[in-house]
Every structure is written in C-alpha cells, then in structure tokens.
Amino acid sequence: MYKIIKIEIEGFKTSSRNLAIEFSKEPVSIIFGENGCGKTTLLRILHGVISQNSSILYNENVKKIDLYYTIGNPENIKKVTVKKNEESDIQTITESSQISFELDNYDWSEFLKPEFKEASSMLFGTNRGISSSSININPDIIIEFLDRSNFYREFRSRSRIHSFAYELSDFLRRDIRRKGANSDRNINLKEMHLDLNNINMESIERILIERYRLAKKVTNERVQKALFDTLSVALSVDSNEIGRTGIPEEESKMIIAHKERLIEALSSSPENALRDQLIKVLQSEKDFSRLNNSLLPSLLLKMTLELQSEKTILNSIDVLEKVFNDHVRKNEKKLVVTYEGVYIQFAKNRHSLSELSSGEKHLITLLTLFIIEGSQRSFILIDEPEISLNIKWQRKLLTLLNELAPDSQIIVASHSPSLSVKNTKFLVEMN
Template identity: 25%
Template sequence: MAHITHVKIYGLLGRKKPISFDLQRDVNVIFGDNGGGKTTVLKILDAALSLNGTTMLALPVQKAEVDIYSVEHKQVIKHVWDRKSAAASRQSEAMAEWIETFPSGEFPHQFLRSVDAEWTLSPMLKLKKGGWKHTFLPTTRLYLSNTYKVSSGKPLTEAELDSLFFENVNKSWLRYYSNVLARVRAIQEEGLRTVANYALAPKIEEKTGPKLDPLVAYDRVKKFWKRQSAAEIALGTKASFVKRYETEENFRLIVDSLNRLEEAIEKAMVPATLFMQKISNLFSAGKKIALNNSNELQLQLQDGSPLSLAALSSGEKHLIAILLAAMSAGQSSIIIDEPELSMHIDWQRQFVETIRDLNPECQLIVASHSPEVMAEIADEKIVSI
C-alpha cells in the first residue's frame, strides 16, 4: 500500500517553470480549464505508480518527480523520470541492435554503458511488476477493455458496448464481494468453534448475569444462524431462548460470543451494503440496485421487476463504475479524470462525500473543472493547474 505525497513536473505543455504541489492523504482535486494539463498530470501519477516509463514518452513533459510513501517500508520513495535519460536509453537500444550485427564475441562489451529509460527510485526498491497498487479511471472508464473486435477490427456496436460494461462491472463486483463473503465464512466458522467449545466445556458455576437484553440477543443470534440456514433448529422458541439465556451460564456465553461475531459480520458487510444503498438513493424513478441469485448486481425497477445494468443511462453507468472502483481501492490511491462526466449536478455535489463514506481509507485524486465537485473541499486539498 502506498500513496503520493508530493509532485514536481518540468516542462508540462512547454511551460518554462516547473509546477510543484503536495497531495493530501485523503482528498485531492486538481482544478483547471480544459487543455490546461489536468489529464496529463493524472497520467504522470498513474505512470509513476505503475513504474511505466513508456507512457511518459507520449506525454508533453520533460521531467517528473513523484514522491510516494510506502506503508510497508515506512518511508517516502522518490520516483524520477527524465526525458533526456529516456532518449539516451533509446540510443543505447539502437546500439544494442547494432552490436548484434557483430560476430559472437568480437564486440568489446566492457565499453558499453546503458541508461535506464524507466523511472528511477531513491532509495532503490525491488517492486512487483506493475508497481504500486492503485486504480486509474480515465474518461474511457466505462469500457476499460478492448473496444474493437479482434476478428474484424470494427468498432463494437452500442449493444456490445453495453454488454461489455455489464461484464466489466460484475467482474469487479464479484471479485470484491467474494472477498467479503470469504471474511463472513471465516467469522461463521469461528462461531461454530465457539459453540462447540462452550457446549463441550464443564458447567460454569460462576454467575455473571445477562449482558444483553434477551430479546435483542435472540434476534441477533437468529440472524447469525439464519446465515447457516438453521435458525429454528438452533434456537427453538423465543420464550425458551429467553429462559435459557437468563438461567444457563454456558448458553449465555455462547449467545454473547455469537452476538459479537454477528456484529463482526455486519461490519464486514457494511461497504457492500452501503454501496447498494448509496447507488439506490442517487438513482431516480424508484430504481435500486440489488443482487440476483448469482450475487451479480442487477437493476430493480419500482414494480420489483429486474433489469440489466446495461440499460442504465450514461451518468448512472459512470456512477456505478466509479463508486465500485473506489470501494475496492482499499488504502491505495484512486485517480479519476473528470468524474462529473454525464453526472447530474446533485450527484456532483455529493460525489466526494459518497466516496469517503464508502472508503475512508483511500487516497482520492480527481481532475475536474466542475465547481460542484469541489464545493465543500478545503482549499489545501485543491491544486490549481
């Protein structure tokens, strides 16, 4: 996990003076007119986090320095890319091709020096391929897959693009939700072990007294066992449950433990539940997001009938794609270009707050020229380009 702390860019769009700015751990809005370099800055940040020097070659910039704080290493790592070094490296690559024309063993390799065309790190670290974990959502975020047919080379139809959106969104959702369900299963297994331990333990003589309201305890434990599809078998009637909870110490310890585990399950489910609530609250005409039998996201109309996500408007698609990516980002950086695209003005006003509600641990970096997006953002979190 890592986040960006400082950026310095030389020669952005031919500027004579470098631009330099700090980035906050939570929220950052890069603000400016169209064509002012906002998108280029985001691409530089993505390239630095990805350790991708090839992307930098196509950007109108001479040099970039990006400081990234590594949570694992507990230090700031300076990432530097220099076009001059990249040009020298390309010359070295050309020389390497020339060397291959010599018969084996006849070229004096000891005189050859190569220059790294990629990002240089200080201090040097060995990172996994792809660099630091992060998410970059460009303006083409709805279709982050190849939008051209491999066989014919023709652009995809509108229907095929809708199908691609549905596929990409549900792949991302299922990847996230499967991790949530895995945590829930682990908690449930702990609950079963707790029940077995207390059920097999010697009778406890010390009386601690009820810690929960018996009726509240009944509802919480019933909810826990309902996830196991065994609520009635496990609990019996409400009256018998209350009596046992008030009089049997071992039973009470089991119930109190299951109550804590149910609270842990609810906590693990909060982001996913909140995601669907937020989306549903922002949608109009009574539409809401629900899960089908395969745990895929689907649209539910006011009359209860289902509808594919592919039928959503452009603004609604952007909203789902962005919020899902933000929720899945964890403590890493999420970089978004023009989140206001196709968004209703009310959504723009709630955008940053909604993302922070879904994932308060991510570093949010957005480029925007919408006053509504930054309406409630503190000045120190706004970078003017």
C-alpha cells in the same frame, strides 16, 4: 497515509515544457484549468510515477520528475527523483513491419525504498460504465415470442409468462457473461496499480458477485467455527464457561443487530436439529438476555463476535447497496446483490445494471470500486468524475468518496465548478 505534496516535471507533453503543481493540503485535490492545458496528461504521469511505468513517462516526453511526498508525518516532507538516462540510447528494432522500443531508460533507483513497494494506486479514465449490448437481453422480446407461439398455453396466467421471461432473460445474460469472462478484459483487483479505462458494467457485476460470494463463504465459515468452538467448550469436563443462564442486555442487542445475517448463514449449513433450533430461536426471540438456556445464548453470541471480526468484507456489499439506493430512491429503484446475480429492482419489475442511466452507471462504477477496493489504495486518480452526474450528485461526490476511502489521497481532473461548491480548499489551478 501517503500524500503527494508537489510534483515538478521537466518535459511535459513536449521536451521544452515544464510544469510544477502543488497539491491541496486536504485529502482531495481538484485540478482545474482550460481545455488542453494537460490535466489528463498530469494524471497519467502521476500514475506512471507511482507505478514506476517508464512507457508512460516516455510517451509524454518526460525528462525528469521531482516528487515531494509525506508518509504519516505531514511535517516530514521527502523528495525522490526519476530521470531519463542520457547515456541510454533508445534502441529501435524493425522486424516484419513491427517496431518496438526499449523504454527502460529511466533511473528509478530512488524508488527502490521499501516504502514505495507498499504504495498502490487506481487511475479512472473517462470511459466508465460502458454497456455491452450483446448481452443485454430484453424480457419483452421473450414475452412477444411466447405471445405469438403455442407455448403461451403452457402458462396458467399472464403473470407467469412475465416471471418466466424475466428469469430466462437473467439466466441467458449470466450464462453469456460467464462464457465470455475469460475473453473479456477483467479487472484484476490484485494488481498494485490499476489503470481503469473502458470499465464495462459486466465487469462491475462480476466484482459484486465475487465479493458477495466471498462474504457468504466467510460468513458460513465463521458461523461454523463458532458452532464447533462453543460445542467443544460445552462438552469439556473442566469447562465452566457456559454455566450461566442468559447473557447481558448489550450482548443481546448485538445478536439482534446481526440476526438476519446469522439466519442467512445457518440456512446455508447442512440440516440438523441444532441448526433448526438456532434458526427458530433467532426468528422468534426479541430479547436474548431472558433466554432460559445455558448453551444457546453463548452460542449465538460467539457466532455474532465471529461475524464482527470480518466486518469489512461482510459489510462492503451492504454499504454499497445503502449508498447507491440513497441516490436513486426517488426513482423507486433499488440495487440488489444476490448469490446468483446483480439487478435493479424497479417497482414490480427488475432490470440489469446495463439498463441504468449513464449517470447511474458512472455512479455505481465509482462506488463499487471505491467501497470494495478504494480503502486499500494509497492514491486514487479520477479523470472528470462529474461525467453524466446531475448537479446534486456532483456537489456531494468528492466528500462521499473521501468518506469511503479516508486513508487515500484522491486527485481528480475536472471542468465542473459544482464539485468544489462546498470544498474550495480542494482546488488546484493548472496554468
């Protein structure tokens, strides 16, 4: 695990100002201080150093930075320096009223070590959970149109009109989102260093749908692989691996725990007699250790083990749904992710993520990116994570985020004392 211990900056916002900050010994640091002291600037500079982005340092008038860090062993503190090359003149070129700067005048030679090539980061700006009103189509508008037209006679009941309106609303929203995907500023999770500002809810929906479809694809491939591997063993003349009847009780419990996912994967497979029999057995059996068949228990166990081998990708959506739904359960809301889209189930109705409250949008944005991507990042920087969150959510937010990304160092800039109510060791004052 990477960990930044201290940073010393010569030239902070102005060339005459210096700054030294020693971070918390905990995996989370909360930077606090008066308005205008430079907390947001510090996060940007940290991100600039980690990503080796000269333009960020130049824009903040940085002359030199000493970074103290550890990798794995907390006792082995290392130091690297990046500084402005005095002999390198900034060349200004004016052409057709366009001014450009040659900014590669920082010496990054000490950052060429192989260990820095593996470091990754995410910087969250304050513009999170933004909605695009242009693709928020209210089903009530469709219902009103049908009520005023002759088309309402085509529907047998009022409930069918409502169902049609909600389905059409979802379809139009997804279609517009899909057509605009290429022109939007999509979040590219493959980038080693992400600067996440202006995160809209449509981007979050796309990330969730893509992850869900990937999980489904992996699940189906794993189940198919298990099916053919087991049949291959069964057809082998020399094999005696499937000579026993039933399976141990612990293995039976393992199959039961994955039963719904197995049924879902098998249902997506081409129809055949074996597939139908497996689904029937999964739906009816409660104890696979007593199954009087030599092939089916071994086949189901093999499929279950294949699913467990891809546990991270398959469980990320489940974890997100559970964590988010735990926060909004009192309001009778529930996040649902499907192959076709993402929506919020609310009593008997449903609505898009764009119709969530501002606090809920901020929360689902943070949770989505932490659960799906955060665990793979060395450093996660967040500007004002408390935005729009109620006091109760604020108090448990950082502990929750640390649990979701235990191998990442989390550094936040905040004005809220509620973030540190139970975690005063996280606090780092900025003078």
